[in-house]
Amino acid sequence: EAGVTQSPTHLIKTRGQQATLRCSPISGHTSVYWYQQALGLGLQFLLWYDEGEERNRGNFPPRFSGRQFPNYSSELNVNALELEDSALYLCASSRFPNTQYFGPGTRLTVL
Amino acid sequence: AQKITQTQPGMFVQEKEAVTLDCTYDTSDPSYGLFWYKQPSSGEMIFLIYQGSYDQQNATEGRYSLNFQKARKSANLVISASQLGDSAMYFCAMREGGASGSARQLTFGSGTQLTVLP
Numbered sequence: 001e002a003g004v005t006q007s008p009t010h011l012i013k014t015r016g017q018q019a020t021l022r023c024s025p026i027s028g029h030t031s032v033y034w035y036q037q038a039l040g041l042g043l044q045f046l047l048w049y050d051e052g053e054e055r056n057r058g059n060f061p062p063r064f065s066g067r068q069f070p071n072y073s074s075e076l077n078v079n080a081l082e083l084e085d086s087a088l089y090l091c092a093s094s095r096f097p098n099t100q101y102f103g104p105g106t107r108l109t110v111l
Numbered sequence: 112a113q114k115i116t117q118t119q120p121g122m123f124v125q126e127k128e129a130v131t132l133d134c135t136y137d138t139s140d141p142s143y144g145l146f147w148y149k150q151p152s153s154g155e156m157i158f159l160i161y162q163g164s165y166d167q168q169n170a171t172e173g174r175y176s177l178n179f180q181k182a183r184k185s186a187n188l189v190i191s192a193s194q195l196g197d198s199a200m201y202f203c204a205m206r207e208g209g210a211s212g213s214a215r216q217l218t219f220g221s222g223t224q225l226t227v228l229p
Contacts, residue, residue, distance in 0.1 A: 033216060043202065045216035056216060088154055092217075099146065100217060102156035 001026065004093050004103035012109045013081050021076040021106045025093030031055075032074040033100055034066060038087035046089075049074055081110045114138065115203050115220035122225050124193045131178070132188040132223045134203030143207045145186040146217065147177065150200040159201075162186055193227045200224050 005024045013019050025032050034046040045058040049068035057064075063079040072093075078085055086109050092100035116135045124130035136145065147159040162170045162177045170177040178187040190197055201224075204217040 031215065035217075042221050043204075043217075043219040045218070048216055050215075058216065090154075090156060092156070094215075099158055099161055101158055102148070104153070104155045107154070 004091055004101055006089075006091050006103040006106050008106060009104070010107050010109070012111065014111050015081055015083060017081050019078045019081060019085075019108055021078075021089050021091075021108070022073065023076070023091030023093075023103060024073045025091075026101055029093035029095050029101075030072055031094045031100075032068055032072065033092040033094070034074070034076050035090045035092065036060075036087045037090060037105075038084070041087075043090070047076065078108070083110050086110045113220075114218045115205055117203055117220035117223050119223045120221070122223055123228055124190075124225065125228050126195060127192055129189060129191045130193055130225065132190070132201050132203075132225065134186045134188065134220060136184050136186060136203075136205050138184075138205065138207055140207040143205055145177070145179070146204040146206070147175070147186075147188045148202045148204060149197075150202060150222070152199070156202070160188065190225075195227050195229060198225060198227045 007022045031050040033048050035043050037043045047066050048056045052068050066076040068074045088105045088107050090102050090105045092102045094100045114137050143164045145162045149157045160170050160172045160175045160177050162179045169179050174191045176189045200222045202222045203220040
């Protein structure tokens with residue numbers, strides 16, 4: 001069984017640009033979660049999607065947004081990038097409400 | 112207040128010995144789940160073990176066991192017979208809410224960096 005996949009592996013952007021990160025869940029999983037792991041801040045919950053709907057979001061500004069597609073894959077968009085958005089972005093999937101399995105992450109660097 | 116506390120930023124253990132990584136949690140929700148994940152330097156979070164708040168027995172998965180003490184709100188991870196490949200960051204996490212709960216996200220502790228010495 002294939003695990004959670006994320007693309008790209010690395011992404012380099014400049015301040016003010018937009019970034020799009022993608023995640024494909026494990027087959028049969030309908031929930032997708034996004035987390036940010038920034039240096040010194042630990043892992044913080046960003047967004048949770050289930051069955052195509054946003055179910056919950058963490059304490060992040062509206063320029064962090066996303067969506068879930070009919071095939072349950074998901075996209076995270078970060079607009080107006082700021083230097084402090086540099087982080088590892090981890091996507092996880094689960095067959096609600098069970099264990100979350102994580103992908104390898106996308107490392108976003110904002111210059 | 113911190114929901115998940117891991118008080119050991121770094122731990123060292125000799126190969127083949129057992130090691131305990133501490134985790135305490137804080138919740139008023141009667142239904143919750145506790146998880147341990149391993150994060151090697153590559154960055155991927157690897158699920159290790161799960162304990163539900165209503166589980167009567169401590170969870171075990173191979174060399175991993177979870178020492179669940181509900182009254183003390185602790186969920187320590189025990190790794191037996193440590194291997195060099197166990198060197199990684201270990202995170203304790205909690206999910207609050209039962210099946211009807213609206214929150215499904217995990218809250219993570221700050222992690223413990225485990226180094227296994229040859």
